[in-house]
Amino acid sequence: MNVVVCVKQIPDPAAPPALEPGTNTLDRSGKLILDDSDAYGVEMALQLVDTAGGGEVTLVSMAPNAETGGLRTALAMGAAKAVLVSDPALKGTDALGTAKVLAAAIKTTQYDLILAATESTDGYTGTTPVQLAELLGLPSVTFAKSVAVDGMTVRVERQTEAGYDEVTVPLPAVVTVTAGVVEPRYPSFKGIMAAKSKPVDQLSVADLGLDGQVGQAGARQEIVDVAASESRTAGEIVVDEGDGAARIVAFLESVKAI
Amino acid sequence: MPVQTIWVLAEPTATGISTTSLELLTAARGLAATVEAISWGPNTAANATALGEHGATKVHDVGDLGAALPGVPVAAAIAELVGSGAPDAILIPTSGDGRDIAGRLSARLDRPVLTNVVGLIDDAGLVTEHAVFGGSLTVAAKFTGEGPGIFVIRAKSFAAEPSGGAPAEVVAISVPDTGATGLATISSSHAEERSGPSLDEAAIVVSGGRGLGEAPAYAMIEELAGLLHGAAGASRAIVDAGWVPYSHQVGQTGKTVKPSVYLAFGISGATQHLVGMKGSKAIVAVNKDRDAPIFSIADLGIVGDVHKVLPALIDALKNR
Numbered sequence A: 001m002n003v004v005v006c007v008k009q010i011p012d013p014a015a016p017p018a019l020e021p022g023t024n025t026l027d028r029s030g031k032l033i034l035d036d037s038d039a040y041g042v043e044m045a046l047q048l049v050d051t052a053g054g055g056e057v058t059l060v061s062m063a064p065n066a067e068t069g070g071l072r073t074a075l076a077m078g079a080a081k082a083v084l085v086s087d088p089a090l091k092g093t094d095a096l097g098t099a100k101v102l103a104a105a106i107k108t109t110q111y112d113l114i115l116a117a118t119e120s121t122d123g124y125t126g127t128t129p130v131q132l133a134e135l136l137g138l139p140s141v142t143f144a145k146s147v148a149v150d151g152m153t154v155r156v157e158r159q160t161e162a163g164y165d166e167v168t169v170p171l172p173a174v175v176t177v178t179a180g181v182v183e184p185r186y187p188s189f190k191g192i193m194a195a196k197s198k199p200v201d202q203l204s205v206a207d208l209g210l211d212g213q214v215g216q217a218g219a220r221q222e223i224v225d226v227a228a229s230e231s232r233t234a235g236e237i238v239v240d241e242g243d244g245a246a247r248i249v250a251f252l253e254s255v256k257a258i
Numbered sequence B: 001m002p003v004q005t006i007w008v009l010a011e012p013t014a015t016g017i018s019t020t021s022l023e024l025l026t027a028a029r030g031l032a033a034t035v036e037a038i039s040w041g042p043n044t045a046a047n048a049t050a051l052g053e054h055g056a057t058k059v060h061d062v063g064d065l066g067a068a069l070p071g072v073p074v075a076a077a078i079a080e081l082v083g084s085g086a087p088d089a090i091l092i093p094t095s096g097d098g099r100d101i102a103g104r105l106s107a108r109l110d111r112p113v114l115t116n117v118v119g120l121i122d123d124a125g126l127v128t129e130h131a132v133f134g135g136s137l138t139v140a141a142k143f144t145g146e147g148p149g150i151f152v153i154r155a156k157s158f159a160a161e162p163s164g165g166a167p168a169e170v171v172a173i174s175v176p177d178t179g180a181t182g183l184a185t186i187s188s189s190h191a192e193e194r195s196g197p198s199l200d201e202a203a204i205v206v207s208g209g210r211g212l213g214e215a216p217a218y219a220m221i222e223e224l225a226g227l228l229h230g231a232a233g234a235s236r237a238i239v240d241a242g243w244v245p246y247s248h249q250v251g252q253t254g255k256t257v258k259p260s261v262y263l264a265f266g267i268s269g270a271t272q273h274l275v276g277m278k279g280s281k282a283i284v285a286v287n288k289d290r291d292a293p294i295f296s297i298a299d300l301g302i303v304g305d306v307h308k309v310l311p312a313l314i315d316a317l318k319n320r
Helices: A038-052 A069-077 A095-106 A128-136 A189-195 A215-219 A244-254 B019-029 B044-053 B071-083 B096-109 B215-227 B236-240 B271-277 B306-318
Strands: A003-006 A009-011 A032-034 A057-063 A081-086 A113-117 A140-150 A153-159 A163-170 A173-177 A200-203 A221-228 A236-239 B005-009 B034-039 B058-061 B089-093 B113-122 B126-132 B137-143 B149-153 B169-172 B185-191 B204-208 B231-234 B261-265 B282-287 B300-303
Touching: A003 A038, A003 A128, A009 A069, A032 A069, A038 A057, A038 A069, A038 A113, A038 A140, A038 A173, A057 A069, A057 A095, A069 A081, A069 A189, A081 A095, A095 A128, A095 A215, A095 B096, A095 B113, A113 A128, A128 A140, A128 A173, A128 B096, A140 A163, A140 B071, A140 B096, A153 A173, A163 A173, A215 A221, A244 B282, A244 B300, A244 B306, B005 B019, B005 B071, B019 B034, B019 B089, B019 B149, B034 B044, B034 B071, B044 B058, B044 B169, B058 B071, B071 B096, B089 B096, B096 B113, B096 B149, B126 B149, B204 B215, B215 B231, B215 B261, B215 B306, B231 B236, B261 B306, B282 B306
Parallel strands: A003 A057, A003 A113, A057 A081, A081 A200, A113 A173, A140 A173, A236 B300, B005 B034, B005 B089, B034 B058, B058 B169, B089 B149, B113 B149, B204 B231, B204 B261, B261 B282, B282 B300
Antiparallel strands: A009 A032, A140 A153, A153 A163, A163 B185, A221 B137, B113 B126, B126 B137
């Protein structure tokens, strides 16, 4: 079974984020790393291919620059190869434009199943995988907390407000996974060394025939204002000297919660 | 051009229409002359009263979907309806099914989506408000192309208020052939047992995170929530770790809560969590790390061990 995993390289969430002057889109000019949310899809894909007893995991990603550091992390986990759509014209692309790019790139690969995270950590739009499914004419199941493939059927436990639903869908399909789906492995030294020579195919927007549909203009939306939010100010912060519980009780009394 | 017509996705629940949907109807009637709902499931006729009370004059009923996941059939039906007369905007609640419907609809109509909207005003067209970087910045955005604009709006961005309108007129709409896309089906549903007030509506929310150390310690969170007649919540980290069900999750991908008091135990305060609770009236946090981001928004912060403070607090409340 061949599994495509959509992955995103994002600015390190540990570093303070910033908006670009002019467009007010997220500044992605610094070093990009593999979105932590994507490690779960990569791990799930590796396990499903392993269980199926054959096939491979292909990463599909897009970036406004030729960054591959994050892809190498996922290749080191065990993915076989990557397709990176890399083009300065992609700067400012929105969720639908991203789905168009990923759909076109995925059409160049062999796949039975497409996995993605429920949302990225930097943009958290959460619609790209479903937009992608619609563009590819595939069914989709989002918010998977478990995924199993049984012949040509995928069985998913999908998180719901009340609990979870058991959902079945025939292959090929798109499934988005939560961080509860599997525990990602750490890349081994051998994996890291092997990843250096794994193929990363780089495609441009023109290669995919998507000129004019992506980037800031293709997004058909603009940020018209950015302002500092009315901030909450920190109140009283105290070190517990055995009186922590009593302080909380006093606080709850003061706001008439008890 | 002023906003004329807004459609609101009215998500059915086991007992009626989701509160977020009613919030969006309330907001829509302040923005547009005509507000219509789109709903599905076996109970649309019964729900028409609540929809009308909150401002919808008409509800387009996709009907009973059987075992199908709602995303594909509902989006396909809405796309057909747009073909015979488009509104200025379609408002969709942030939820699993809401995001599925928004994504499918966006691709079908080839229209972009604005998600994580927390405010909406009419300023020569609809302008959205988004809280970014953990709520430290507010970004305003708008669509620049042809409509209808698709907006996915977070819970509790507006208050739901009845307007006293008559029951909405129920008009059936059909689902076109969706081919392979519509093949995902629900084979069984599992609801987790919960007691006490719901997380959405509780006046007091007590949440636990990774700092609790291990899953059994969450019992203290539930006990404290019970003593305070509140609801027990959780950070994404411990939901993902399988300690508690997803229905307890507070944050970006979980519930948005705005209780009178929010108590956070062993939660560091990742952006993902803060987005879901920073609207609380008062925040109390206990964490061993003085530099935890949660302390920057806490009214009372206790730097200490949750395994000491929680049992002492439970004892103190029991002895009151």
